[in-house]
Amino acid sequence: MNCIYFKFIGLHFQTKLHITLNKLFFSHSTVSLKNKCGSKGPPWRVMFFGNDDFSVKSLQILTSKMRTQTIISKLDVVTTSKGNSRHVRHVAKEEKLNIYDWPVTETCLNGNYDIGVVVSFGQLIPEKIIKCFPLGMINVHASILPRWRGAAPIVYTILNGDLTSGVTIMKIQPRRFDVGEIVRQHSCTVDKDETAEELKRKLADMGGRLLVDCFKELTRTLRSAVPQPETGITYAPKVDKSMADIDWNATDSNTVYNKYRALCGIWPLTTTWHGTTVKLLKLCKYQISNLEIQLKPGELLYDKQRHKLAVKCGGKGGYVSIEELKIPGHRPMSGKDFFNGFVYMKAENERKFDSTLR
Known part of the structure; x- marks a missing residue:
């Protein structure tokens, strides 16, 4: 009976000592961390x-x-x-x-x-x-x-x-x-x-x-912070206004559309219509159904059924449609209005945008 009692006392003392030491260690670690930082x-x-x-x-x-x-x-x-x-x-x-x-x-x-x-x-x-x-x-x-x-x-x-x-x-x-x-x-x-x-x-x-x-x-x-990988590094420098210019000869439809999505909150894309700078305020990707049509980059096509004005792109090709644009001295207008007011009166070989490069 006495032996059991002393064992219990010893176990109780050991437990208390262990808890006390843990508290001291935790307290010391916390203070050290605070002091260190x-x-x-x-x-x-x-x-x-x-x-x-x-x-x-x-x-x-x-x-x-x-x-x-x-x-x-x-x-x-x-x-x-x-x-x-x-x-x-x-x-x-x-x-x-x-x-x-x-x-x-x-x-x-x-x-x-x-x-x-x-x-x-x-x-x-x-x-x-x-x-x-x-x-x-x-x-x-x-x-x-x-x-x-x-x-x-x-x-x-x-x-x-x-x-x-x-x-x-x-x-x-x-x-x-x-x-x-x-x-x-x-x-x-x-x-x-x-x-x-x-x-x-x-x-x-x-x-x-x-x-x-x-x-x-x-x-x-x-x-737990880790170093950045040494591979896959790319750079995004400050945006320059010249990035909004379109080179129709070199740029395919995906690139033109991505450029529009990237810059539309900063600058509108710009092109040239018979010497006049035109701001392209809204563009969309455009799929053409008539594969027999052969156009050069920058040339315009008006889709009467869908009332869309499309531009042929260079590089890998493709088309974008002009949803809204602005010419100096005029209010913003739709692609349809631009076709009726500016494009329709031109000969077919003159219905094109020229590249604007600064």
Whole structure:
């Protein structure tokens, strides 16, 4: 009886000792982690860097989480006075967030924030600023990196006819854009008729939600980041207005249509009609049924049954239909109206668009 009692006491003591040691070890580990990163832990203090309408969705989603004080306790905003920053400023003012103009100083950052979040900011952030954040800085990028590193990933996704896209959240490294370790990625399909503007809205929402997922287990998520693959790297530099010009001789119908989908929210495609620059406001893919028709690139065909004005394309061929266009001095008009008012009176060999190359 005594022997059993002493064994029970010993087991009870062993269990208590084990639990106590575990508590001490866990407490020590937690303190070490906090000391190491210089952060107070969740809920996190966040400085948001954004500069256009793509940034807004992430800012709105983070703000909604900040209101609950669960994973985010503080949210301030850095933006510039250039471009479309008015969208970010408007949301920040509505939500009564503190707004700082870029560039910011180390003084206003040191000790006040745990992490920096960058969404479509367009500025290279110096190393001294990155180091002000104990957990570093992360960026929401609108592509599946390393594909489409650069300023215009959505435009180049559509321009090249990609069937998939997505969002990458990565760590920011100094001196170079879009090369940091991947924290999270999520992909989506791209519809064959989807425009860059439509894809932008979809990816903006996806990026904001993926960002919140990162914050739920932030330190573990950051530790699990992996380097970007060394293969499959492509670049998406800034978009130039000359990209809207059409070379009918060299460009097939798929390329013209993808160019329209990629640029329609930025610039209309341009061509030339007897020396006058014409803006093509809306295009569609067009399948011609009469295979006997032989046209040269740029030449126009009017389909009386479908009331469609089609243009023959070069390269691998094909046609696009002109749904809406604009000539200087005239209101936007349909392809049918353009045919009746400008094309019909011309001889058949003069019914053509010329390539516009800058």
